[in-house]
Amino acid sequence: MTSPEREPAQPLPAVAPQPAVARRTAPLLVQLGLACVVALAGLACNTMTSRTLLRLADTARLWPMLANLASVLLLLVCLGQFLVWRQAQQEWTGRKDVSLIHLLTPSALGRWVALACGLAGPYAAVRIMQASSTQEASWGWALAGGICTVLATAFGGIHRFDPAGPRGVVPQRWERGREVVTDELLAAHVDPEADTVILRRQHPGS
Template sequence: MTSQDASVAPAQLGIRQQPAVARRTARLLTQLRLACGVAVVGLVCNMMASRTLLRLDDTSRLWPTLANLASVLVLLVCAGQLYVWRQAQLEWTGVKDVSLMHLITPSALARWVAGVCGLMGPFAALQMIEQTSYQEAAHWWGLAGAMCTILATAFGGIHRFDPAGPPGVVPQQLHRGRQVVSDASLAAQVDPEEDTLVLRRQAQQD
């Protein structure tokens, strides 16, 4: 690469640097990495529960298969969402020119898959749990697998890509919700008649 090519501004290359969006995306990427880790733990838990249950002759293979399949799909979806948002982060930080519009459809489809698996996986795990007792390890493996599948779906799988950037991670959304409630409570304490009198006095003084 020549010095002339290195001096080309990112804007001339089609890169749209957005520092504010990049900061929110960095927090979301951390959340997605944690979701991938939780999905891995959920997959291991469901596999351990299935391995224990399938040793019994009267155990159906349907629910362990569905639980494992849902865990694998949730893990793949979380990894896919992480990849999509990382590609967008390269654009927003000015590292690489990325076509953001091509990331929308795969991420939206992955969100639907995560929603279905987020319901199917825990349901199948609960069916496995009903076939065990509290004294068996498979009971707790299945319970842990169901919880991990739900958490991985909520914190990773459903975060479809938005070209405008992420709305924020869960703590930011909670803070924004508290701020909206606080603003609404302050607005409810305002007396409209008192405000009308103040406006009339200001009009008379003018």
């Protein structure tokens, strides 16, 4: 008597996907990508600042060099943070087994570098603006470069990798904060809409 043929077992996935974490990481990757673009724009602005300032004999070259160095380092950090989170996203989606522990150190170091660049870049931009007048092109380029440096640091460079997943991007945190405030108001029997609604709820027969 022949034994019934058994169906071949389906291969188990190498990594168990974590859809909740992957869902939170997806908008963060978009934010980090935009931060890379802003950092690149800041580098372009600081380069134009250097080109205009080098024509002035009485302008110190230290501050344009510092602004350019901060822009280059910040761009590398933002790109590194994007690649780190994208590697982790491959594991959380179940596509690739990634050693998340090895991603902690470079991401943490990148955060400190980004903070240093976020302070040095705007400071150099302020010194450049003080050395030039508002009618000169270098003043506007320095202002734009300093703003881009701050934005790239806030939205990209400081996002250190967390094996538990991201806490959320700025719109998600605003939405979560609004939900918390609404829950507290409801717990205190306060309606955030209007006083007439409160009276209507207190006197349903009226």
